[in-house]
Amino acid sequence: MTGSSPQRRRVAFIINSLAGGGAERVMCTLLRASEEERRDVDITLILLDQEPAAYTVPDWVRIEQLDCRHSFARSLGQLFTALRRLRPDVVLSFLTRANIAAALACRALGIAAVISERVNTSSHLGTGGGAMVARLLVRLCYPLARKIIAVSPGVADDLADAFGIARAKLMVIANPVDLDGIRRQGDEAPAVVPGVPYIMAMGRLVPNKNFAMLIEAYAQAEMSEQLFIFGEGGERENLQGLIGKLGLEGRVHLPGFCANPYAILKHAALFVLPSNAEGFPNSLLEAMSLRVPVVSTNCLSGPAEVLADVARERVTEPVTFAPHGILVTPDNVADMAQGLRAMKDPERRASYAEKAERRAADFSVARAKNAYWDALRAEMTPPAAASGAPLRAQ
Incomplete structure (x- = not known):
């Protein structure tokens, strides 16, 4: 992989693992489509859990393998340590545990976080004591991110209506289909x-x-x-x-x-x-x-x-x-x-x-990839230099 330099920007992608699943497949599709972006951006993929990978990423993507063993506490601690060392300009995370950990770690480190909600959050978290804690964490931590990408209007509506997420933070980018x-x-x-x-x-x-x-x-x-x-x-x-x-x-x-x-x-x-x-x-x-x-x-x-x-x-x-x-x-x-x-x-x-x-054919990879990178590049700009104009949902 091309070495970092002061002129190059750094982006970290974060997900629980690359075990079989829709979010994992989309993450790999997005990375494979990002060859053009690697000309001026160093890309690192951070995997929270050590699980057999069902999907592959390009060999030019640097992989940081953590060992959080599905634990939120370990995810937060190990991710904080990794991000403090890597110092990316912006991160993009997929899946709820990774999203919460990224939002907290990035806020503590002063790193811009873009999180992507892949599921209808209310339905996915279910009911019971553990679900109540997870719901509270979503409500408290998701607003810490700079931008929240939902994969459908229904997911965005659920985040706004059930979790109080400000509409200005939300944007919709449909999943790419390769x-x-x-x-x-x-x-x-x-x-x-x-x-x-x-x-x-x-x-x-x-x-x-x-x-x-x-x-x-x-x-x-x-x-x-x-x-x-x-x-x-x-x-x-x-x-x-x-x-x-x-x-x-x-x-x-x-x-x-x-x-x-x-x-x-x-x-x-x-x-x-x-x-x-x-x-x-x-x-x-x-x-x-x-x-x-x-x-x-x-x-x-x-x-x-x-x-x-x-x-x-x-x-x-x-x-x-x-x-x-x-x-x-x-x-x-x-x-x-x-x-x-x-x-x-x-x-x-x-x-x-x-x-x-x-x-x-309306859900092409290029369309989704460009929308994700537009969102990431917008958050690479320090807040003081930003125009303040809200991002338009894709």
Whole structure:
């Protein structure tokens, strides 16, 4: 990597790890797209936890590996030490723990912090004592950042309405979709060859993704295709039990995490997103970029903006035939089953496949990368020299 000099600026990207997940994939996509910026900026990636990486970053990105072991206290202490040594001009963090730690450490060190909220915060933090503490930390610490980037208008609204974040601090940048990269991976040999027509879903096997609802709806819809749900997580045993209870062995499959799901996704008859909440529906757009028709819950946040190009509140029907895909009521087996049955129509399926591919093109990597770097460069200027004009949301 090019050595630092007084004229070069320094930017640190911060995330928990590069384990499999949408935020981690977006972080790596953003870094890979930033080759032009490295001509005048030194880029460091700080990983809080030592976990096996599911994604790679360019070899010109300096990596600082910490060992916080999922602990917030260790994250704050080790990140403070690393930033004090690196002295970046600005940092960009992804995910709630990294965001809170970055906001606190940067405020103490006088470093500009830009944090990016990847999820609908209220839904993601859940309930209980630990959630109450996390909510308080978000409310107290997020305002310490110079700028907060939300991945959808719904996420920004939640931060403002539920956590009191000033609208002037918020901006929206939709996640990038590496269309060319996804299509290249889609052309590779698949790790799993179903050998039969299939419907596909993917994501971590956690309650919020609500694959249980999808399995029940699939049974009710009596689809001819088999169902493959790619991903790993703590809900595996419960989902396997539900599959057995519904007599769906041999028709519903949980193959686990797949490093390249796109080679399998490309040949799916249909992609389904059954989540209760999303920050931004990465997998939905990835499927659409491969010309796969989609059915999604109208959850917070993002599917309505992607499929209907309107705010979620404006989609009021239980099953909506939106311009770019079908939206159904979240956590509703009957409505999801109706959405699935609607996609049995081959003409509707073909029409939505064509519309999906066109819509995905609106979320290019270059567009998102430029918006992120505009935000970072604006915060590199010392506050005393700044114009004071608020950033315009992208």
